Amino acid sequence: MTADLLARADDLRTERTPFVLATVVRAQRPTSAKAGDRAIVLSDGTIEGFVGGACAESTVRTEGMRLFRTGESTLLRITPEPDPPQPADEGLVVVGNPCLSGGTLEIFLEPVLPSVLVYVFGVAPIARALVTVGEAVGYDMRPGTDPAAPIPPDAAAVVVASHGRDEEGVLADALRAGVPYVGLVASHTRGSGVLAALDLPDELRERVRTPAGLDLGARTPTEVALSILAEVVQTRAARPAGEPEQVPAPALLPMLAIAETAIDPVCGMSVAAVPASLHLEHAGHTWYFCGAGCRQAFADDPGRYGG
Secondary structure (H helix, E strand, O other), X not given: OOHHHHHHHHHHHXXXXXXXXXXXXXXXXXXXXXXXXXXXXXXXXXXXXXXXXXXHHHHHHHHHHHHHHHOOOEEEEEEXXXXXXXXXXXXXXXXXXXXXXXXXXXXXXXXXXOOOEEEXXXXXXXXXXHHHHHHHHOOEEEEEOOOOOOOOOOOOEEEEOOOOOOHHHHHHHHHHXXXXXXXXXXXXXXXXXXXXXXXXXHHHHOOEEOOXXXXXXXXXXXXXXXXXXXXXXXXXXXXXXXOOOOOOOHHHOOOXXXXXXXXXXXXXXXXXXXXXXXXXXXXXXXXXXXXXXXXXHHHHOHHHHOO
């Protein structure tokens, strides 16, 4: 990976921007790519870097965007064979791309998705323990003490552990934001009182977990923190089918929506129907293409290809 691409990947991680890292692991001549070439695929289909010519890039875009939803790494084999058989090997996808100039490419696609973000409001011992235990799990723990601070837009969980200070406002903000897990550290009695004071519909108030955490018999702040994180894990395990394991919240899902695909009218390839793909407007319709050659062939004689 070039230094610039490495720096770009680091920036995207810091910004919690999802991307797919594509690395050429095998290149059979003739091909313009070589082993070690790399590129970044963004959620809008933009590709930065180099993993081959326009035809190979189109396939990498289409397959890479699919991984934003699955969250699973894949070895992509691109071959000039028009209809190659699919192998039984798990994690290997073979795509026939007759537009390749020749040779076969094998490209490892690795989705890099934001880690689970948990916002912890308060400075009580349980709040501090939550941050410590959550960081050990690998979560992105965000402590906060300002009740007016906005809830992080991609928070997977908000836990209020402020011992009665500014609880209602933070809970209401988290519920309105659609955070999947909202927990309040309080006794049954006090928790019920806090929920009753929330000026929200019943269906929202009922989403608050209080006392927060699974009933593990926890006693110490660290044990309580463990029980809360266990409940967060349990909640995430019940996420909707198709939502990637690493992506935490509904706020990210529009960004990671599965791209529609279109068929290149010239060669029959499946192409991601996004602005980053080669396309052409004709007769009130947007046509997508795997490469410049197919687009030019269509532009020269649209009627031949159904345009």
